[in-house]
Amino acid sequence: MAASTPQEALKEYEKATNSHLFENVSELIDVNAIYYFSDETVHGHEQLKAYFEKTWDTIQDEVYTIKDVNWIALGETIAVCIYQFHWIGNIGGNRREGSGRGTNVFKRSNQVWKVIHEHLSIPN
Numbered sequence: 001m002a003a004s005t006p007q008e009a010l011k012e013y014e015k016a017t018n019s020h021l022f023e024n025v026s027e028l029i030d031v032n033a034i035y036y037f038s039d040e041t042v043h044g045h046e047q048l049k050a051y052f053e054k055t056w057d058t059i060q061d062e063v064y065t066i067k068d069v070n071w072i073a074l075g076e077t078i079a080v081c082i083y084q085f086h087w088i089g090n091i092g093g094n095r096r097e098g099s100g101r102g103t104n105v106f107k108r109s110n111q112v113w114k115v116i117h118e119h120l121s122i123p124n
Contacts, residue, residue: 003028006071006079006106009113013104014066020056022049029115030107036119038100059096062089066102079106079113085120098122 003009009028016024026045035042035051042051056062064087073080081104088097100122107116 003113006113017064059089077108
């Protein structure tokens, strides 16, 4: 899953998230990544694994989509995109869904692009 462009990394990240297997997602995340979720700030793979798995346990059969991607910065080693996200799945046997805004910062190291920061928010 080594992504050679940030655009490819984002597509693979969405696909890996929908696998519901953190080992797939972790290949696309820098070991020093920092994530800002609406309820928590999470650092590194160990904390991210716990957060992702808690979410997948809560939202059964979740499908996560990223759309309306706007690459606001593209450099040789850093890229930043903003986007809209949407999720749908089952919580406690009931079909639920939600959406919000996302910002991802990608860092290129050894010719591979990985997420170094993600910030998700839900507008009022």
